[in-house]
Amino acid sequence: MYLVAHIDQAICSETACRLCTQYCPEANTILYDNAAKTAFVAVDRCKGCEICVGICDDLAKHHAIKMIMITDLKSTFELSKEGFRPDKWDGNHP
Amino acid sequence: MSVKNISITPGWEKYMTKEYLDLVERGPYGKQKKVSEMGSFKEVLEEHPMCAGCAMTLFIRLTMVGLPNPEHTVLIGTAGCGRLALTQTSIPFIYGNYGDTNAVASGLKRGLEVRFKDQAKDVVVMAGDGGLADIGFSAVMHSWFRKERFTTIMLDNEVYGNTGGQESGMTERGALLKMAPKGKMFEKMDMIGLAQTSGVAYIARLTPTNPTRVASVVRKAVLIAREVGPTFIQAYTSCNIEYAIPTPKVLDDARDIEAKRYGFMEIISDEAKAYLDSIDTAKKAKK
Numbered sequence: 001m002y003l004v005a006h007i008d009q010a011i012c013s014e015t016a017c018r019l020c021t022q023y024c025p026e027a028n029t030i031l032y033d034n035a036a037k038t039a040f041v042a043v044d045r046c047k048g049c050e051i052c053v054g055i056c057d058d059l060a061k062h063h064a065i066k067m068i069m070i071t072d073l074k075s076t077f078e079l080s081k082e083g084f085r086p087d088k089w090d091g092n093h094p
Numbered sequence: 095m096s097v098k099n100i101s102i103t104p105g106w107e108k109y110m111t112k113e114y115l116d117l118v119e120r121g122p123y124g125k126q127k128k129v130s131e132m133g134s135f136k137e138v139l140e141e142h143p144m145c146a147g148c149a150m151t152l153f154i155r156l157t158m159v160g161l162p163n164p165e166h167t168v169l170i171g172t173a174g175c176g177r178l179a180l181t182q183t184s185i186p187f188i189y190g191n192y193g194d195t196n197a198v199a200s201g202l203k204r205g206l207e208v209r210f211k212d213q214a215k216d217v218v219v220m221a222g223d224g225g226l227a228d229i230g231f232s233a234v235m236h237s238w239f240r241k242e243r244f245t246t247i248m249l250d251n252e253v254y255g256n257t258g259g260q261e262s263g264m265t266e267r268g269a270l271l272k273m274a275p276k277g278k279m280f281e282k283m284d285m286i287g288l289a290q291t292s293g294v295a296y297i298a299r300l301t302p303t304n305p306t307r308v309a310s311v312v313r314k315a316v317l318i319a320r321e322v323g324p325t326f327i328q329a330y331t332s333c334n335i336e337y338a339i340p341t342p343k344v345l346d347d348a349r350d351i352e353a354k355r356y357g358f359m360e361i362i363s364d365e366a367k368a369y370l371d372s373i374d375t376a377k378k379a380k381k
Contacts, residue, residue: 021133022305025151032133049147050342084116
């Protein structure tokens with residue numbers, strides 16, 4: 001089992017910093033829903049480096065991102081299954 | 095190598111992969127995407143096998159956002175870590191032999207200028223410090239002396255990360271590495287100074303601590319290389335494996351090195367500055 005980044009959307013949607021989307025080394029891994037104003041993670045692409053956690057805690061000071069065991073996630077968003085379709089995002093991200 | 099080449103022949107959409115469809119429909123082609131829009135458009139970089147938390151990957155990802163016209167760009171690389179991600183982009187990539195990246199780029203750029211007279215094509219060399227400063231050194235220097243119009247980007251991780259940690263010309267003096275157990279005995283090569291001496295039109299040295307700055311520096315370098323002359327970017331992209339940096343600390347290390355010795359530096363020739371200004375004026379006039 002392994003850790004993946006998980007974003008608390010209640011905290012994230014209060015801000016509009018988008019820093020984690022810019023500092024993640026993986027492409028299209030932390031996605032941003034413009035309608036719901038929140039970032040969320042495509043877990044199939046997350047390599048668990050924790051850079052986003054440092055960015056959210058130290059640079060943005062929002063403390064919205066935690067590392068979490070993949071098995072502890074109730075539901076997951078996987079880019080390889082869903083594809084990159086912002087028009088289909090309804091604001092309910094895992 | 096144009097939007098037309100990337101778009102799908104009508105009727106063949108159902109045979110294309112999801113990733114490709116996304117790229118054509120929601121990719122960055124035809125419009126200059128900003129760093130602040132990352133996460134809400136499909137990037138030209140796909141999944142890749144580079145290590146978790148690699149600063150070089152972050153730099154490459156930001157570079158791809160900074161490219162002014164990804165559909166009219168050709169990348170050239172060589173053996174090293176960078177090519178693992180560069181080959182996973184939807185931009186044509188030429189795998190140069192070790193040492194000849196800038197020679198290949200010179201010929202390619204000249205050929206493209208003859209073949210496509212009314213469409214500017216960008217050639218970008220992206221290779222490691224070993225590929226450019228050690229093994230490719232002579233081709234790099236001569237392409238600058240000849241004022242070849244393309245961009246050279248050095249992914250300076252200060253080590254041969256791909257082959258087990260040998261010292262490179264760009265390693266800091268005294269650095270202890272697996273294959274340099276006594277510490278490096280010589281100074282880090284001054285590539286910026288060499289670039290200045292060779293008359294490179296735009297030189298920049300930076301770390302990936304500021305995403306917007308990385309994209310804007312790349313954009314400037316590629317635009318200047320179109321019309322004015324050679325451009326050079328030296329980017330600190332730490333190797334968290336060989337330098338044993340825990341991945342959550344990769345950006346702290348980059349900030350630390352930036353503050354201590356790397357800094358952000360930009361050297362721009364008068365001609366290049368005038369060219370950039372003319373682009374800005376033309377853009378404003380359009381609005």
